[in-house]
Amino acid sequence: MTAPYELIYYTGVPGRGEHVRLLLEEAGAAYKDTQFLSFDEARESVTHWLGAGGHGNPRYFAPPLFKHGDLVISQTPNILLYLGSKLGLAGAQADDVYRVNALALTALDGVSNEVHDSHHPIAVMLPYEEQKEESRRRSQYWIQNRLPSHLEYWQKVLESDKDSPGPWLLGGTFTYADLVLFQCLDGTFYAFPKAMEQARESGKYDRVFQLWEDVKARPNIAAYLASDRRQKYQDWGIYRHYPDNDIVSE
Amino acid sequence: MTAPYELIYYTGVPGRGEHVRLLLEEAGAAYKDTQFLSFDEARESVTHWLGAGGHGNPRYFAPPLFKHGDLVISQTPNILLYLGSKLGLAGAQADDVYRVNALALTALDGVSNEVHDSHHPIAVMLPYEEQKEESRRRSQYWIQNRLPSHLEYWQKVLESDKDSPGPWLLGGTFTYADLVLFQCLDGTFYAFPKAMEQARESGKYDRVFQLWEDVKARPNIAAYLASDRRQKYQDWGIYRHYPDNDIVSE
Numbered sequence: 121m122t123a124p125y126e127l128i129y130y131t132g133v134p135g136r137g138e139h140v141r142l143l144l145e146e147a148g149a150a151y152k153d154t155q156f157l158s159f160d161e162a163r164e165s166v167t168h169w170l171g172a173g174g175h176g177n178p179r180y181f182a183p184p185l186f187k188h189g190d191l192v193i194s195q196t197p198n199i200l201l202y203l204g205s206k207l208g209l210a211g212a213q214a215d216d217v218y219r220v221n222a223l224a225l226t227a228l229d230g231v232s233n234e235v236h237d238s239h240h241p242i243a244v245m246l247p248y249e250e251q252k253e254e255s256r257r258r259s260q261y262w263i264q265n266r267l268p269s270h271l272e273y274w275q276k277v278l279e280s281d282k283d284s285p286g287p288w289l290l291g292g293t294f295t296y297a298d299l300v301l302f303q304c305l306d307g308t309f310y311a312f313p314k315a316m317e318q319a320r321e322s323g324k325y326d327r328v329f330q331l332w333e334d335v336k337a338r339p340n341i342a343a344y345l346a347s348d349r350r351q352k353y354q355d356w357g358i359y360r361h362y363p364d365n366d367i368v369s370e
Numbered sequence: 371m372t373a374p375y376e377l378i379y380y381t382g383v384p385g386r387g388e389h390v391r392l393l394l395e396e397a398g399a400a401y402k403d404t405q406f407l408s409f410d411e412a413r414e415s416v417t418h419w420l421g422a423g424g425h426g427n428p429r430y431f432a433p434p435l436f437k438h439g440d441l442v443i444s445q446t447p448n449i450l451l452y453l454g455s456k457l458g459l460a461g462a463q464a465d466d467v468y469r470v471n472a473l474a475l476t477a478l479d480g481v482s483n484e485v486h487d488s489h490h491p492i493a494v495m496l497p498y499e500e501q502k503e504e505s506r507r508r509s510q511y512w513i514q515n516r517l518p519s520h521l522e523y524w525q526k527v528l529e530s531d532k533d534s535p536g537p538w539l540l541g542g543t544f545t546y547a548d549l550v551l552f553q554c555l556d557g558t559f560y561a562f563p564k565a566m567e568q569a570r571e572s573g574k575y576d577r578v579f580q581l582w583e584d585v586k587a588r589p590n591i592a593a594y595l596a597s598d599r600r601q602k603y604q605d606w607g608i609y610r611h612y613p614d615n616d617i618v619s620e
Contacts, residue, residue: 173530176463178539181476181523193468195475197447202468213426218443218452225445226431233483241491242504243511254492254504261493273431280423289428 123189125151125203128169130183131162133357134307134350136196136232137184142299143200145344147207155351170194197225200296209296216290223277223289223297230270231304235311236358238262238365248362259365263315267308271325274301278327287327287334301328302335307359312366373439375401375453378419380433381412383607384557384600386446386482387434392549393450395594397457405601420444447475450546459546466540473527473539473547480520481554485561486608488512488615498612509615513565517558521575524551528577537577537584551578552585557609562616 125144129137131154144151154162166183169192173179180194186202193199201221204210210217241258242251277289286292289301305328309316320329335341344350353359375394379387381404394401404412416433419442423429430444436452443449451471454460460467491508492501527539536542539551555578559566570579585591594600603609 171526176466176469176540178469178473179523179527179530180472181480181520191465191468193465193472195472198468198471198475201451201471202465215441215443216426218441218448219426219428221448221451222430222443222445223428225448230431237487242508243515245515246511254507257504258492261496265493265495270431273429276421277429280429290426 125149126187127151127153127155128165128183128185128187129154129162130166131155131157131159132351133354134303134352135184135357138303138351139196139228139300140184140186140199140203141349142303142341142344143203143207143209143296145349146296146299146338146340147209148340149207153349155349197221197228200224200300204296207296209294209299211290211295212293216293216295219290220295220297223295224300226273227297227301227304230266230273231301231308232358234262234266235304235308238311239360239362248360252364255362256364256367259312259362260367263312263367264369267312267315267319271319271328274328274331275325278331287331289331298331298335299341302332302341305329305332306336307353310353311359311361313361314366314368318368375399376437377401377403377405378415378433378435378437379404379412380416381405381407381409382601383604384553384602385434385607388553388601389446389478389550390434390436390449390453391599392553392591392594393453393457393459393546395599396546396549396588396590397459398590399457403599405599447471447478450474450550454546457546459544459549461540461545462543466543466545469540470545470547473545474550476523477547477551477554480516480523481551481558482608484512484516485554485558488561489610489612498610502614505612506614506617509562509612510617513562513617514619517562517565517569521569521578524578524581525575528581537581539581548581548585549591552582552591555579555582556586557603560603561609561611563611564616564618568618 127137127140154165169185170180175190177192184196184199185192185194186199193202205217210220238259239248239255241254288294289297319325377387377390404415419435420430425440427442434446435442435444436449443452455467460470488509489498489505491504538544539547569575
């Protein structure tokens with residue numbers, strides 16, 4: 121298919137669409153991106169394509185959306201799965217696509233959705249200010265219990281690739297799961313800088329923080345991060361920095 | 371591959387593994403299931419296979435796990451994706467697998483994970499009793515805002531299949547997304563029976579509740595639900611019935 125790749129998402133923060141951009145940027149693929157529209161135009165595009173249907177596509181619930189010719193799909197991990205295979209970022213062995221998808225889903229659950237829910241534990245439609253106490257309580261448990269649990273898990277994945285040594289989650293083979301984990305760590309660092317710095321300085325998760333640096337240094341990713349296509353985190357996205365929530369343990 | 375299908379999960383509640391069982395049961399496929407082990411043996415099997423690695427498999431974070439020969443994978447939607455294609459439940463048109471995966475992920479996010487988080491809004495490691503107030507507050511918002519939003523979305527998907535009329539999410543083509551939505555509705559009915567009954571009686575979501583009935587009536591599913599392989603919901607699973615949280619609007 122020679123149709124263009126089109127990312128349809130809100131504009132103004134990296135958000136969940138950022139994972140899609142990182143795959144396309146790493147592969148050097150051309151793509152259209154509604155981030156270059158005005159805020160209202162991007163929102164209208166999202167609303168239109170959520171409900172467009174036709175060509176066998178169902179209606180979708182939420183962006184990001186991805187359009188490739190007549191195909192329209194939703195759900196971040198699903199878009200990554202589609203693109204991962206097309207862009208050669210879904211592994212080298214038979215069935216690696218299912219290993220990479222498992223790792224990507226685990227990063228998105230644990231180091232993206234859980235972090236988002238830390239500032240909105242009661243309801244997504246309520247402003248943060250109306251769930252501030254619950255948010256602080258949740259963040260404290262998250263930083264003390266879940267953050268170490270996730271970092272320890274990723275460290276073990278990186279340490280246990282004896283069959284195929286290398287800096288990546290599948291050993292020597294760079295895949296889109298590495299890009300997803302990079303973005304999740306990067307966003308979590310924005311949300312909880314003190315807690316993440318303390319984790320880095322502990323020395324217990326060196327392989328994880330090294331992966332973050334290694335992805336950042338890949339030529340296409342470095343160029344992208346330095347460009348104006350990389351939007352800044354802001355406190356209405358997935359990752360928000362509320363100093364009250366950035367709790368460092370003793 | 372002629373290796374057996376093996377589901378590796380805790381025993382005692384349907385849980386996330388239930389989605390995997392429903393695909394296998396619908397297709398009449400033989401499978402091994404750790405639910406028939408003792409509680410401790412099932413837990414040991416989960417722990418073993420999470421960390422087993424080897425054969426190109428990474429370490430995984432959480433069950434359910436699925437084993438097919440040397441391949442071991444995790445993450446419910448990923449296991450469904452793998453099995454959906456093998457069992458002929460991932461659609462009929464090119465790229466339907468990505469449409470079905472998007473719908474399955476949306477059901478799991480909205481009508482499984484969100485419902486789970488209603489009884490654990492602060493931390494998964496804290497007992498419900500220590501987050502009871504927050505749980506009630508979250509459940510109230512969820513039932514008043516998110517439940518109608520999700521039911522309205524699924525109703526619209528079912529109503530908008532003009533290209534291919536039929537009772538299913540992809541119109542005339544039954545897919546595993548229908549099984550996932552069935553299980554999500556069924557679990558939510560256990561958790562919030564009054565709220566769900568009120569939604570059913572409103573008449574606004576008739577197609578959604580009809581899908582629930584239609585899946586339940588499929589011969590292999592009906593036989594499975596009547597068998598002792600179908601475990602009962604209990605108040606330590608994804609779906610828990612706490613009467614305080616089952617709030618009916620005026």
